[in-house]
Amino acid sequence: MRYIGLMALALIGSGIRADIAWHDASALTVEGRGWTDTEARYDRLPARARGQVPPSVWGLSKDSAGMAIRFQTDASEVEVRWSLTSDNLAMPHMAATGVSGVDLYELIGKRWVFVGNGRPRVKDGNTARFALGGKGAHDLRLYLPLYNGVTKVEIGVPEGSMLRPGPVAEPRSRIVYYGTSIAQGGCASRPGTAHVAILGRLLNREMVNLGFSGSGRMEPEVAALIAELPAAMFVIDCLWNMDEGSIVTRVVELAAAIRKLHPDVPIVFVGQSHIVTGQHPTRFTRLQEQAVAELRRKGFTGLHLVPGARLLGDDGEGTVDGVHPTDLGMMRQAEALAPALARILRSRPREAPRRP
Structure with missing residues (x-):
């Protein structure tokens, strides 16, 4: 019991809630993915493009630009955890929040409204917490980094909360x-x-x-x-x-x-x-x-x-x-x-x- 208590304190101290259930975002709706036969889940070109397209195009296809996770939840707050393919988090003329960060939006009525940005600090294990206003189900879209790739993205909601994929586009x-x-x-x-x-x-x-x-x-x-x-x-x-x-x-x-x-x-x-x-x-x-x-x-x-x-x-x-x-x-x-x-x-x- 003492060990469990210390572990809980450690989680609180690190900013990670102990009652959060984490879900692999790739099991939700992934938008902006042209092909499914890719080397990695968030690549923008199919695996067979390697050696077919110019090397610069192939390398940039590993960036997750334009991809987003669409999901719905009744939780009052959402946590996101993501790891990157590169430790180059920013560029001289472009902020780390755009190069390697994530953006959460909520569909309210017919309008997508900005909720918050997840700021990258390291290559592996970045986390961000977003408070959601109001009660009931929230329809959300999480945009992925523009000039970096992601090896893993997870969505965290309090245990017992509903989490399901968002609508899938034809x-x-x-x-x-x-x-x-x-x-x-x-x-x-x-x-x-x-x-x-x-x-x-x-x-x-x-x-x-x-x-x-x-x-x-x-x-x-x-x-x-x-x-x-x-x-x-x-x-x-x-x-x-x-x-x-x-x-x-x-x-x-x-x-x-x-x-x-x-x-x-x-x-x-x-x-x-x-x-x-x-x-x-x-x-x-x-x-x-x-x-x-x-x-x-x-x-x-x-x-x-x-x-x-x-x-x-x-x-x-x-x-x-x-x-x-x-x-x-x-x-x-x-x-x-x-x-x-x-x-x-x-x-x-x-x-x-x-x-x-």
Whole structure:
């Protein structure tokens, strides 16, 4: 009895409650996971992509950007415990809370509301506790790190509390977003403030984030993998990583790869963002528009262009370094893209069923 008492005191002293029941988050609803045949449970590409895609893409696919755990509980507070794949918790221009932290949101009515952020301190065994207001069931989403991977994520609730998976989206209702470091989430202060995550909340859609920092180059091998995924829409936002000489060819090849398996699914090409308004449309944006015009002449339909001019605003305040958005820039991007994407989705003759 004395041993049990000392153990309880030790747990209290460490910040871990003795009456918490821990559950493996992978048994709940994992959102943003394009493939299930992965090397590790929170990888973003299938195991067979190793050696097929460029090494930089493969390495970045180990980051859990865009993934989230959807679950429901009647507990008044929730604890989260997560371990990371890397001890590089932050970057010079991006906070540890975004690189390696977790974000909890609650669905209240029809709106997702921020609950709190879990701050990483070590590679293994990070913990965070979140108080939930009100009584009854809580519908929650836990966003995972943007520029780090996770080896394990656990959800803790008081013993006897209800914990169950959240609703599962029909794969054909998801939006696949392929792009650069900006799409991956650089440099959001938290996982939930990355513009792809914000878009998911604004559009009420599960997002599959295939942003690869410095490596969104539309390679044929990557294009073939992206085309495998069922989706309601494909968004292509790669211009910051492209070489001028390859843009037209790769846009054409990527669209053809998607169209081969998805004849009617909209493909949206996003123009290059730039903090200097006089630079719009940029040379790279014009080349992308040229490629889309070529595809339309060949009979391709369902191709859409979103200009880059409004993505960051006109005051130069939307980035941390002239390229990567701050939270302000991320919100501006999401608010500029959301109406355009919503219009395109509404214009589809038939749409896949959506989750509750």
